[in-house]
Amino acid sequence: MERKKLDIGLYGFTGCNGDQLVIVHSEDKLLDFFGAANIKSFSLAKSDNDESALDIAFIEGSIANREQAEHVKHIRERSRMLVAIGSCAVYGGIQSMHVKPSWEERFKKVYGNNKLDVRTPTPSLPVGEVVKVDFSLPGCPIDADQFFYVFGQLLRGQTPAMPDYPVCAECRWKENECLLLKGIFCVGPVTAGGCQAVCPSHNLPCLGCWGPVKEGNADSHIALLKEKGYSLEAIQNRMGMHAGAGIPESVKKLLGA
Numbered sequence: 001m002e003r004k005k006l007d008i009g010l011y012g013f014t015g016c017n018g019d020q021l022v023i024v025h026s027e028d029k030l031l032d033f034f035g036a037a038n039i040k041s042f043s044l045a046k047s048d049n050d051e052s053a054l055d056i057a058f059i060e061g062s063i064a065n066r067e068q069a070e071h072v073k074h075i076r077e078r079s080r081m082l083v084a085i086g087s088c089a090v091y092g093g094i095q096s097m098h099v100k101p102s103w104e105e106r107f108k109k110v111y112g113n114n115k116l117d118v119r120t121p122t123p124s125l126p127v128g129e130v131v132k133v134d135f136s137l138p139g140c141p142i143d144a145d146q147f148f149y150v151f152g153q154l155l156r157g158q159t160p161a162m163p164d165y166p167v168c169a170e171c172r173w174k175e176n177e178c179l180l181l182k183g184i185f186c187v188g189p190v191t192a193g194g195c196q197a198v199c200p201s202h203n204l205p206c207l208g209c210w211g212p213v214k215e216g217n218a219d220s221h222i223a224l225l226k227e228k229g230y231s232l233e234a235i236q237n238r239m240g241m242h243a244g245a246g247i248p249e250s251v252k253k254l255l256g257a
């Protein structure tokens, strides 16, 4: 018996649209993608988006003003399942990195006392801090293969299995020479795998954009980095860059967050 096609919506909030672009740029899969479900809304790719009930809503980007919070709540109310895609939606993204001074002080420095009429800005939040999220797919941007795997599993009503190992495991499988051993600052040991270690495979250190790996030992990585002579400031900057709300407690302590 043919399965009923599910109604799907894809929406972009504060971010670079990179996750939706990953989908749009997967030309070889787009026909199947549009054929497998009713794509009711796709903010980057369609103009005839609607407000009907959905089986699954995919949300890209963080929530950075009150109007977006209302919008995502409305999407949640009419969706059976809500999936956060990309590190901005999952963790708040670079725009919620832990830096000083506070958001209020930085905001004032840029906008002064000017009154903004169009939106009511707020600190950037992961979608999960505003509405219930049923499944999260991190990445900056997401990996196309991982997205289409997750999409297929959700269409079949199954829970996708996500990597529970760090980027270092993918480095080993690719037989990369470890950058840390070459004296390059890398946070692969505490970052969730899934990107196929794309940065270290090109001799670039992992910056942690996939967010923290489950059960990663941030304490021991911080101790190792100190032992290797990295300054506290360098460790704070790198470890506070990604993962916004998702950073482990030990890193929060280190950042005084």
Ligand code: SF4
Residues within 6 Å of the ligand: 167, 168, 169, 171, 172, 176, 177, 178, 179, 180, 181, 186, 187, 188, 189, 197, 200, 205, 206
């Ligand atoms: S290069 Fe980075 S990600 Fe790769 S094994 Fe070394 S520490 Fe881990």
Ligand code: SF4
Residues within 6 Å of the ligand: 140, 167, 191, 192, 195, 196, 197, 198, 199, 200, 205, 206, 207, 208, 209, 210, 211
């Ligand atoms: S190696 Fe690290 S910084 Fe690069 S894409 Fe993967 S998780 Fe992101």
